[in-house]
Amino acid sequence: MKLLLVEDEELLSKTIAKGLGMLGYAIDCAYDGEEALYLYELNEYDLMILDLNLPKVDGMEVLRRIRRQDEEFRVLILSARNSLEDKVSGLDSGSNDYLTKPFEFRELEARIRSLLRRNFTTRNTRIVCGCLQLDTAAKKSICCGQEIELTRKEYALFEYLMVHAGKMVSAEELIEHAWDSEADLFSNSFRFHIHSLRKKLDAAGAVGYIVNQRGHGYRLECPKEVQP
Structure with missing residues (x-):
């Protein structure tokens, strides 16, 4: 998931961004309201x-300016x-939540998770696709009851595919949500991580779940006959 952090105190901004980055989020930082609106218009x-x-x-x-354009965007x-x-x-x-400073980082993390779950088709923290499970609260990826060890980037890709299971997602959309805006979209990093993720899912028992359609993108298929 990709977040925009708007905070003018540079040290606090870097601390929050580092903490959220370690949880697998892609973070862009804005240090004033003008830059925030610019980045909001430029990226998703x-x-x-x-x-x-x-x-x-x-x-x-x-x-107020964001709400005039988009009533659904999470703030x-x-x-x-x-x-x-x-x-x-x-x-x-129009804000979806309000947290005052000083704050505990764990509470910020929990509130972010809660808001992001509102974009899911379920409000549960557990998403199921065939023999795969995703625990968004614990940041755990599970296959056939066993946890799959994923890197932060692999987890970000897996989470986005799980949330949009059954839908074709372009490589550009995956990159947009798993990397910050300074990422080189023409590097081999995305292909390396998606290949590694597919390999780990196959080895865990979810063989062929990630389907690639050349020119269109990637889709996570959920076999209906398979039970987690």
């Missing part, structure tokens, strides 16, 4: 973490503005 994100006290364009104005406000009035204003303006 699954969620935005938005500070309110921003240079150039205030965070509330960023939220989590992360702000030092901690009064009841601020929280009510943020939620009424």
Whole structure:
């Protein structure tokens, strides 16, 4: 999943981005409201973490402009503005959640997971496809009851394919959601990781689950007759 972190305090931004990156998220960082709106228009994100006290364009104005275009996009406000009035204003303006500073990183992580699950076809933390299971809370990939050891990039690709199981997903879309915007889309990194993921799934017992259709992309097929 790809997130846009909008935070003008550079040290805090780098700390949050590093922590979320270690969990497998692809993170782009914006340090003012103007840059946030630019990146939002340029890229496709699954969620935005938005500070309110921003240079150039205030965070509330960023939220209002986004809501005029998209009512579904997930926005989590992360702000030092901690009064009841601020929280009510943020939620009424269209944020999906509001977390005040200082905060515990584990709570931020949990709130992100909760918001992202709202994009899934199920609100459960467990997604099932044939003999495959994905536990989005524990970040575990399971096949036939046994955990599959995946790298962060492999997990990001696997999660996106599981969420969109049965649908053809282009390589560009997979790269967009598993790598940050500075990634080289013409490198061999994507092909290496998708090949490694397919190899691990095959070895675990999910043989042929990832189907590649040249020129169209990749699809995770879920055999109906197979039970996890």
